[in-house]
Amino acid sequence: MAELFRNYVAGEWRESRTGKTFANINPANTDETVGLFQSSSAEDVLPACDAAAKAQPAWAALPAPQRGNYLFKAAELLEARLDKLAEEMTREEGKTLPEAKGEVKRAINIFRYYGGEGARQFSYQIPSERENVFCYTMRKPLGVVALITPWNFPSAIPAWKMAPSLVAGNTVVIKPASLAPLSAYRLVEALHQAAIPAGVLNYVTGGGGTVGNPLVEHAAVRAVSFTGSCDVGNALYDKVTKRRLRVQLEMGGKNPTVVLKDTNLDYAADVLVNGAFFSTGQKCTACSRAIIEAPIYDALVEKLVAKTRALKVGNGLEPGVQIGPAVDESQLETDLKYIEIGKQEGARLLCGGKRLTGGAYDKGFFVEPTLFDGVTPKMRIANEEIFGPVLGLMKARDFEEAMQLANGVRFGLSASIVTRDVERVHQFTNRIEAGLITVNLPTAGVEYQLPFGGTKESSFGMREQGPQAMDFYTETRTVYLKYTQ
Ligand code: NAP
Numbered sequence: 001m002a003e004l005f006r007n008y009v010a011g012e013w014r015e016s017r018t019g020k021t022f023a024n025i026n027p028a029n030t031d032e033t034v035g036l037f038q039s040s041s042a043e044d045v046l047p048a049c050d051a052a053a054k055a056q057p058a059w060a061a062l063p064a065p066q067r068g069n070y071l072f073k074a075a076e077l078l079e080a081r082l083d084k085l086a087e088e089m090t091r092e093e094g095k096t097l098p099e100a101k102g103e104v105k106r107a108i109n110i111f112r113y114y115g116g117e118g119a120r121q122f123s124y125q126i127p128s129e130r131e132n133v134f135c136y137t138m139r140k141p142l143g144v145v146a147l148i149t150p151w152n153f154p155s156a157i158p159a160w161k162m163a164p165s166l167v168a169g170n171t172v173v174i175k176p177a178s179l180a181p182l183s184a185y186r187l188v189e190a191l192h193q194a195a196i197p198a199g200v201l202n203y204v205t206g207g208g209g210t211v212g213n214p215l216v217e218h219a220a221v222r223a224v225s226f227t228g229s230c231d232v233g234n235a236l237y238d239k240v241t242k243r244r245l246r247v248q249l250e251m252g253g254k255n256p257t258v259v260l261k262d263t264n265l266d267y268a269a270d271v272l273v274n275g276a277f278f279s280t281g282q283k284c285t286a287c288s289r290a291i292i293e294a295p296i297y298d299a300l301v302e303k304l305v306a307k308t309r310a311l312k313v314g315n316g317l318e319p320g321v322q323i324g325p326a327v328d329e330s331q332l333e334t335d336l337k338y339i340e341i342g343k344q345e346g347a348r349l350l351c352g353g354k355r356l357t358g359g360a361y362d363k364g365f366f367v368e369p370t371l372f373d374g375v376t377p378k379m380r381i382a383n384e385e386i387f388g389p390v391l392g393l394m395k396a397r398d399f400e401e402a403m404q405l406a407n408g409v410r411f412g413l414s415a416s417i418v419t420r421d422v423e424r425v426h427q428f429t430n431r432i433e434a435g436l437i438t439v440n441l442p443t444a445g446v447e448y449q450l451p452f453g454g455t456k457e458s459s460f461g462m463r464e465q466g467p468q469a470m471d472f473y474t475e476t477r478t479v480y481l482k483y484t485q
Helices: 042-061 064-080 082-093 097-117 156-167 182-193 208-217 230-241 265-281 294-309 329-344 359-363 399-407 422-431 469-473
Strands: 007-009 012-014 021-025 033-038 125-127 133-141 144-148 171-175 201-203 221-227 246-250 255-259 287-293 348-351 370-373 390-396 414-418 436-439 474-482
Touching (some): 007 182, 042 133, 042 201, 064 082, 064 097, 064 156, 064 182, 097 156, 144 208, 156 182, 230 246, 255 265, 265 294, 265 414, 287 294, 294 348, 294 370, 294 390, 329 348, 390 399, 399 422, 414 422, 422 436
Parallel strands (some): 144 221, 221 246, 255 287, 255 414, 370 390
Antiparallel strands (some): 007 012, 133 474, 348 370
């Protein structure tokens, strides 16, 4: 019998009032249920928001360095269980064990970084125009914050929302993705074991709208931080801005890598394979368009095909596996649907393109890493987020055409360029429409201590991570203080 995981409300582990649960299934082996989670409803969400509202004044009154200490303690507890947590993540989400381990380490680093932010919440002292007047700003928490997170980084994303939010003095209700709720549960559990006061952090699982709607509609909620698809994010925006809630949306991408003719081809092929296929292409920052200058196109494509064919796809727990499964049947079907669309649109399938079957593959949602040649700007596979291991190759006459192709989509999350030409590098970083830019590195692979977020339709609101995350979770107060009468 699979283990039962409860909601965390007002400092207690509680079963849902619905009495129902849902199964968290291993996408590499659907015979395995990783755990049973609560199918919550509004009746569970309301007490969680009420508890957060009740706990907030005392939490905000605690000195910020003391709030940070809970994060330090939780980081220590998580570190002691790193191997177990990484294995659980692989079992619930499918990414390979080294990737999962890297992500749990990142969540730990995030807790430590924002733990330190407790002692570093900078404000400003600004000269006054008037005599004997001292002016400064203060940062104040917002109140109760609702966090809604996706399945693809089931530990890092909850961590990078929870940690700055808590250290700023907000209380939190988090709704993790139903496909991978265990990794976020472990973060909450660590903070519970670190003795975080009751009500400061609340965790409620269940269906997107069923839990998400009452959560963002609760009167005590002052801000919503969401990461997920554009459809859900845009609908949330319409709903919460009517109440003038602060909102942050991190959504989809169609991220390009531009490869210029001066580059080392083996190096460029590695950058592309890493960016497009690792984590099964299920990163918002994954590369899905390779835009290659014409003189090196054929030679680079040849190398890419060889490296893509050599990738080992399988259960992420097995040593040597580089690419895990799609997260569920629906994502697998989306991948296969877009592969079909690509073929019908006239793109040429160079390798991959099929579901993997036979033996252990029959138990999971495995798809071959796929390369399409001859992708043109109007094709759907050049414009729509697939969120799977599918890379479209586009030939550019020169740098100017490469820039047009790179910027010619509605998204603007991450983008990279592979070249040794320093002039082009600066032109690219200035002109590319993306919030995250890498040079001679894959489009994916960001660090927690720098701001994170996109532009155009990929993102809305203030940046996450790095020192800038504190801006979203705090409100500035301005003080004019005359010290004489
Ligand atoms: P999703 O379907 O939009 O779900 C994201 C979260 O929203 C989940 O917790 C989901 O709950 C919840 N949700 C669904 N419907 C809702 C509603 N009506 N009201 C409130 N919440 C609702 O996205 P996903 O499939 O989990 O994640 C993949 C997407 O996330 C991709 O588009 C990817 O690009 C994007 N992403 C973006 C970033 C970034 O930083 N830009 C990072 C990672 C992922 P359920 O799970 O219960 O449905």
